[in-house]
Amino acid sequence: MTSSKASSMRVLIVDDSTANLMLMAKIVKGLGHEVATFKDPLLALADAIANPADLVVSDFVMPVMNGLELVGRLRAAADYEDVPMVMISGTDDSAIRYQALDLGVTDFLRKPIDVVEVKARLRNLLKLREMQTSLRQRVDRVDHLAPHATAALSSREEEVILRLSRAAEYRDSDTGDHIVRMARYCRIIGEGLGLDAGKCETLFLAAPMHDIGKIAVSDAILLKPGKLTSEERAVMEMHTLHGFQILSGSGSELIRQAAEIAVSHHERWDGTGYPARVQGEKIPQFGRIAAVADVFDALTSERPYKSAWSTQEALAYMTACAGQHFDPACVQAFTERFDDVLAVKAQHGDAGVAACDDDLDPVLSYAAAS
DSSP, X not given: XXXXXXXXXXXXXXXXXHHHHHHHHHHHHHTTOEEEEESSHHHHHHHHHHSOOSEEEEESSOSSSOHHHHHHHHHTSTXXXXXXXXXXXXXXXXXXXXXXXXXXXXXXXXXXXXXXXXXXXXXXXXXXXXXXXXXXXXXXXXXXXXXXXXXXXXXXXXXXXXXXXXHHHTTSOSOSHHHHHHHHHHHHHHHHTTOOHHHHHHHHHHGGGTXXXXXXXXXXXXXXXXXXXXXXXXXXXXXXXXXXXXXXXXXXXXXXHHHHHHHHTTOOTTSOOSSSOOOGGGSOHHHHHHHHHHHHHHHTSOBTTBOOOOHHHHHHHHHHTBTTTBOHHHHHHHHHTHHHHHHHHHHTOOOSOOXXXXXXXXXXXXXXXX
């Protein structure tokens, strides 16, 4: 595959409109990357197989083969399991958007093209690809290094994980302190459950990647200052699957656990969560732990549409929802170590105002009924 350096990133653009091709190519070249443009999707497919790309941007309506067919065939090809793919469309048909997401489309761009938005979105996806490639290259080299180099590599891997986590966090928050608090809360719960030191450390390092899939959610939804519509919420919920797609398939135990947390931290003990409606202990333990830590931090952080709850109000909610939303054992461990939780909250306080949180609707409904 391509090098992880930004200067060598290759972007494939497919559109039957010459004007759109020229505009998109100009934007990508302005970001300092290589561009391959095609009006014929069949020729684009052949080129993509011969010369793997780091990002694919495709129009939806094209002759011979539409954008959905192109994405589907690329996803089935070698080297394209994790490559970000962007669909350009002038339609608002939710059925088409859901079909595109199911086929593996990472993000959508709407016609007419907004140059400023497109530039920002493509920059984010290319940065994600750069860090993703770098991370996997590091992990793949572990088994080939001399034992004395393993510790140094692990340290670098942890740094890449943290930076990749912050890449997602900075898209929907004024601060990255959320991932710091959330990771520490997770370790507190893990220790309270009696997990050994090694598992607690893995949990602590993997937890910050729980929302990495939000890098694939459009800014219009992610930064919306209020309640999401049902269609917007469905798109937002896809971040769990996007996160799993980004992280799955690694040879690193740490990355595998991060993938498990990403896909399961919005599942609920009673089986009403998402994306798979898994219930009880069938939910991975790290995912159950992350659910408690994530919701508590969301409650005690300010949002554009709500004030921060007090720590005692949030704890009361967590306790009330044990056995419904949360694993009772995780809530008990959290409660028994609440002094440690408060110490983390005090040390890593957050003055920023985070944006949309897709898991707060039922919480706010609970508060209104109380």
